[in-house]
Structures are given as C-alpha cells and as structure tokens.
Amino acid sequence: MKRSNEPIFWSLFGAGGMLAALIGPALVFITGVGVPFGLFFPPDTMSYAHMLAFSQHWLGKVFLLAVIALFMWHAAHRIAILLHDFGVHAVAPIKFCCYGLAFLGTVIAGYTLLSLGS
Amino acid sequence: MSIQRPYVRSMDGWWKRNAYYVRYMAREVTALFVAAYALVLLVGVVRLSQGEAAFNGWLQALKTPLSLAFHLVVLATFVYHTWSWFNIMPITMPMMFIGGKRVQPGTITRAGLAAAVVACAAVFVIVRGISS
Amino acid sequence: MADTGKIIEIEILRYRPEQDEAPVLQTYKVPFTDDMSVLQGLQYIKDYLDGTVSFRWSCRMAICGSCGMMVGGKPKLACKTFLRDYYPGKLRVEALAHFPVERDLIVTVKDYVKRLEGIKPYLIPKETRTLEEGEYLQTPQQRDRVMQFSACINCMLCYAACPQYGTNPKFIGSGHMAILDRYNSDSRDGGREQRMEPVNEEDGVWGCTAIGYCSVVCPKQVDPAHAINKYKIESTMDYFTRFVTPGGGDK
Numbered sequence: 001m002k003r004s005n006e007p008i009f010w011s012l013f014g015a016g017g018m019l020a021a022l023i024g025p026a027l028v029f030i031t032g033v034g035v036p037f038g039l040f041f042p043p044d045t046m047s048y049a050h051m052l053a054f055s056q057h058w059l060g061k062v063f064l065l066a067v068i069a070l071f072m073w074h075a076a077h078r079i080a081i082l083l084h085d086f087g088v089h090a091v092a093p094i095k096f097c098c099y100g101l102a103f104l105g106t107v108i109a110g111y112t113l114l115s116l117g118s
Numbered sequence: 119m120s121i122q123r124p125y126v127r128s129m130d131g132w133w134k135r136n137a138y139y140v141r142y143m144a145r146e147v148t149a150l151f152v153a154a155y156a157l158v159l160l161v162g163v164v165r166l167s168q169g170e171a172a173f174n175g176w177l178q179a180l181k182t183p184l185s186l187a188f189h190l191v192v193l194a195t196f197v198y199h200t201w202s203w204f205n206i207m208p209i210t211m212p213m214m215f216i217g218g219k220r221v222q223p224g225t226i227t228r229a230g231l232a233a234a235v236v237a238c239a240a241v242f243v244i245v246r247g248i249s250s
Numbered sequence: 251m252a253d254t255g256k257i258i259e260i261e262i263l264r265y266r267p268e269q270d271e272a273p274v275l276q277t278y279k280v281p282f283t284d285d286m287s288v289l290q291g292l293q294y295i296k297d298y299l300d301g302t303v304s305f306r307w308s309c310r311m312a313i314c315g316s317c318g319m320m321v322g323g324k325p326k327l328a329c330k331t332f333l334r335d336y337y338p339g340k341l342r343v344e345a346l347a348h349f350p351v352e353r354d355l356i357v358t359v360k361d362y363v364k365r366l367e368g369i370k371p372y373l374i375p376k377e378t379r380t381l382e383e384g385e386y387l388q389t390p391q392q393r394d395r396v397m398q399f400s401a402c403i404n405c406m407l408c409y410a411a412c413p414q415y416g417t418n419p420k421f422i423g424s425g426h427m428a429i430l431d432r433y434n435s436d437s438r439d440g441g442r443e444q445r446m447e448p449v450n451e452e453d454g455v456w457g458c459t460a461i462g463y464c465s466v467v468c469p470k471q472v473d474p475a476h477a478i479n480k481y482k483i484e485s486t487m488d489y490f491t492r493f494v495t496p497g498g499g500d501k
Contacts, residue, residue: 002451003450003451003489004450004451004452004454004456005489006452006456007485007486007489007490008489010456010482010486011486014210016152017199017203018203020152020196020199020200020203021199021200021203021204021230021234022200022233022234022237022238023234023237023238023241024152024155024196024199024200025193025196025197025200025234025238026237026238026239026241026242027155027241028155028189028192028193028196029189029193030241030242030245031158031159031162031180031189032155032158032180032185032186032188032189032190032192032193033186033189033190033193035180036177036180036181036185036186037181037186040242040246041245041246041249042249042250044249045245045249046177047177048166048170048173048174048177050249051162051166051173052166054248055163055166064159064163067156067159068156068159068160068163071152071153071155071156071159072153072156072160074149074152075149075150075152075153075156076153077149078146078148078149078152079149079150079153081146081459082143082146082147082149082150084417085133085143085146085413085459086133087129087130105156105157105160108160108164109160109163112163112164112166112167113163115167116166116167121267121268122267122352123267124267124350124351124352124358125265125267125272125273125350125351126350126351127273127347127351129348129413129416129417132413132416132417133413135323136323136324138461138463138466139413139461139463142461142462142463146459206460206462208476209460209462209465209473209475209476209479209480210460210479210480210482210483211480211483212480212483213395213476213480215391215394215395218390218391220394223476
C-alpha cells in the first residue's frame with residue numbers, strides 16, 4: 001500500500017491547534033468581548049483606521065493570515081475525522097470538502113490581505 | 119464439529135458507549151467553533167477591504183447580544199481546546215530523559231498550559247500597548 | 251467451596267454458530283468469595299453450571315494475555331478483574347470488542363497475529379557480531395528506553411478500546427506500534443527502515459485519532475497511545491525530508 005499524504009494535513013492541523021491553544025482564548029476575548037463592549041480595552045482598538053494600519057503592515061498581514069488559515073486547516077482536519085467518527089464513511093468526498101473549504105478560506109484571506117496594500 | 123461463522127458486532131453509536139469516548143467527541147467538536155471564529159475573522163478582513171462603511175457594519179454586528187453570546191460560547195470552547203490540547207500533546211512527543219530520569223507527560227502538560235497563560239497575557243499586553 | 255452465601259449474577263453473551271443466528275445473553279447465579287476473579291467465576295460456571303460456555307485462559311496472573319474480554323462494557327483481563335467490585339449488581343461479560351466472535355467469549359485473532367508478523371517484532375542486528383566479541387552492552391538508560399513497550403503481553407485490550415480499529419480492522423493499532431518501537435529503539439537493532447512501510451500508510455499510524463483509551467485499558471501500563479502518536483512525528487519528518495535524505499528515506 002502506498003505512503004499516506006496525511007503528514008501535510010496533520011502538520012497544518014498541529015500548527016493551527018497549537019496556535020489556537022496558545023493565543024486563541026485571548027483573541028476570542030479581545031475581538032468578541034473586550035473591545036466591542038469596552039472591557040479592559042479602549043473601544044476604538046479595532047477601529048477601521050487601526051485595523052487598516054495593522055493589516056497594511058507586513059507583520060499584521062502575516063499574523064492575520066496565520067490565524068485565519070491555520071485555524072481553518074486545524075478545524076478542517078478535525079471536522080473530517082469527526083464526520084468519520086459519526087459514521088459518515090465517504091472518506092474522499094469529506095476530505096475534499098473540508099480541506100477544499102480551508103484552502104478557499106486561505107486563498108480569500110491571502111488575496112484580501114495582499115489587496116489591502118502597505 | 120465446528121461450524122465457523124464469526125459474528126461481527128455493529129460499531130453504530132460507538133461513541134456513546136462510555137464517558138471516555140464522549141469526552142473525546144467533545145474535544146473534537148471544539149473544531150466547529152474554531153472554524154466559526156476563523157470565519158468571523160475572515161469576514162472582518164473582507165469587510166476591511168471593502169471600505170470603512172462595510173467594516174463598521176462588521177464592528178456593529180460584534181456589539182449585538184447575539185454576537186456576545188456566540189463569542190462567550192466560543193471562548194468557553196477555546197479554553198476547553200487549550201486544556202484538552204495540552205493534555206493530549208505529550209503522547210506525540212518522543213520519550214525524553216533529563217538527568218537519566220524520564221520526563222513525565224504531566225510535566226509537559228503543565229508546561230504547555232503555563233505557556234498558554236503566558237502567551238494570552240502577552241497578547242493582552244501587546245494589544246493594550248498598541249491601542250494606546 | 252466455602253459457602254459464604256454471596257451470589258452474583260453473571261450475564262454472558264453466548265454465541266454458538268451451530269444454533270444461534272446472533273449472540274444472546276444468558277445469566278448464571280455464581281456463589282463467590284471476595285478473592286475470586288471474573289475468570290474464576292467463569293470457571294465455576296463451566297465446572298458446575300454449564301459446561302458449554304467457552305473462553306480462553308491460561309496463566310491466571312495477567313502475563314499470558316489470553317483472557318481478554320469485555321467486563322461491564324470495558325476491556326479487561328478476566329484474571330485481573332474481581333467479582334467483588336461488581337457485586338451486588340449484575341455483571342455482563344462479552345467477547346473482546348472490535349473482533350469477530352468465534353464462539354461465546356472467544357474472538358478471531360488470526361488477523362492480529364498476521365499483522366504482528368508484518369512489523370518484524372524481533373531484533374535485526376545493526377552489525378553482525380561474532381561470539382568472540384562478547385555480549386552487547388547497554389546503559390541503564392538504553393535499557394529504560396525499551397522496557398516500557400517491551401511489557402506488552404499481546405492481550406489485545408488496546409484493540410478492544412480503539413474505535414478506529416473497530417471501524418477499520420486493517421488499522422495497525424497502537425499495540426503493534428508499541429512493539430515496533432520496542433525494537434526500533436533498542437540500541438542493538440538496525441532494522442528500523444525495514445519496519446517503516448506499514449507505519450507510513452493510511453492504515454498505519456494515520457488511522458489513529460489520538461483518543462488515548464488504549465493506554466487507559468492496558469493492564470501492563472505500556473502506554474501504546476504514546477507509541478503510535480510518537481510515530482506520527484517520525485512519519486511526518488520522514489515524509490518531508492525524504493527528498494533530501496540519502497537513500498530516499500523510508501518507503
């Protein structure tokens with residue numbers, strides 16, 4: 001039987017999972033609770049001007065792309081396995097859809113971030 | 119004597135058979151929330167590229183009670199992800215010996231959880247710092 | 251047998267292919283004392299109540315690996331599980347999960363054995379060594395590196411614990427990976443490359459989703475979950491470095 005290509009997706013899963021485990025809770029709190037409701041953070045932290053400046057800096061682009069893309073690749077791998085565990089056994093279509101969506105998300109994020117210029 | 123007719127038992131609903139499996143499924147289900155949050159961020163980035171009015175629309179949506187409830191649920195699942203991630207992570211690592219003694223999985227878990235606390239604190243500090 | 255008056259109900263999932271379409275439960279009332287194992291309960295049933303009940307056993311002391319079965323829904327060695335822990339409830343005993351049932355509590359093991367042979371579970375010396383050169387020397391740390399995984403008694407409880415194996419009987423499983431690593435990690439061994447092909451396949455380590463229940467049920471604290479997940483990193487590193495490795499890495 002041939003060697004599996006799982007290492008590619010497992011590596012992306014691992015990177016996304018590690019990133020989510022290390023800074024995920026902080027990010028969710030900041031963007032979803034702290035800033036919108038002015039808790040511990042000035043309410044204009046995520047203003048258009050601030051976020052545009054952040055995403056025009058190459059570090060901001062790298063950070064946003066890493067978070068969005070890696071979270072999606074992590075979720076895609078786990079959701080594909082979850083579907084298998086629930087008894088959906090169409091392995092190839094599931095992988096195609098899950099990884100395909102993650103790929104699409106990555107492309108959209110990358111293209112959009114690049115289009116924002118510097 | 120023997121008729122050989124091996125009987126294969128069903129695997130339907132296997133994950134309901136004991137608490138350990140249910141906890142495993144809970145861990146895997148966190149992925150749905152990670153995906154949902156990534157999607158929220160992706161929408162934000164796209165709205166950013168569509169100009170100030172579009173982005174402000176996204177910001178306004180974050181201030182609704184529905185968004186708050188959603189993010190609180192997502193926050194809880196992310197915390198559970200962090201917990202379950204560092205609990206399972208040691209099994210992927212090679213056996214490590216320090217001073218001739220085997221490094222225990224619990225040590226690695228605690229180190230990982232500590233790193234997460236430090237990393238989250240660092241994110242808070244950096245965001246506070248940049249925004250002022 | 252001393253008559254203590256305590257009786258436990260043992261419910262066995264019977265299967266006699268010559269008369270049963272599907273497995274059926276049968277209950278026996280077994281008098282017991284606190285020192286009796288589930289295996290001794292089964293032996294009482296076979297000796298005094300129903301001679302047709304079939305089950306495997308040998309050493310009675312958790313080293314041969316023969317008496318693995320589902321006790322109260324969990325994979326256990328019958329000789330290492332005690333009736334007193336289930337009294338006064340009813341105790342259900344079934345054949346080891348995720349394996350086809352041959353008869354009563356006996357499962358088909360030939361696939362397990364065949365797959366075990368496939369991982370080359372024996373030392374393949376790094377270099378040939380003459381008798382005159384004397385014995386191999388190992389440091390305590392080199393020996394510690396292999397001790398844990400060498401404790402495996404092939405009882406198959408880890409396979410009964412693994413739903414990925416249950417849904418895909420071609421999956422290599424964590425038990426074999428522990429044994430494989432025991433040989434790969436032995437300082438005397440040079441056979442790693444020969445063992446890696448089944449590891450890198452879809453049904454190799456990549457069938458594992460890190461549930462970890464296998465290590466919970468292992469009666470010898472082998473921690474097979476660690477063994478198989480360790481190889482995910484090795485398989486991944488080899489996957490990416492094989493293009494720059496002389497000899498092309500593992501298959």
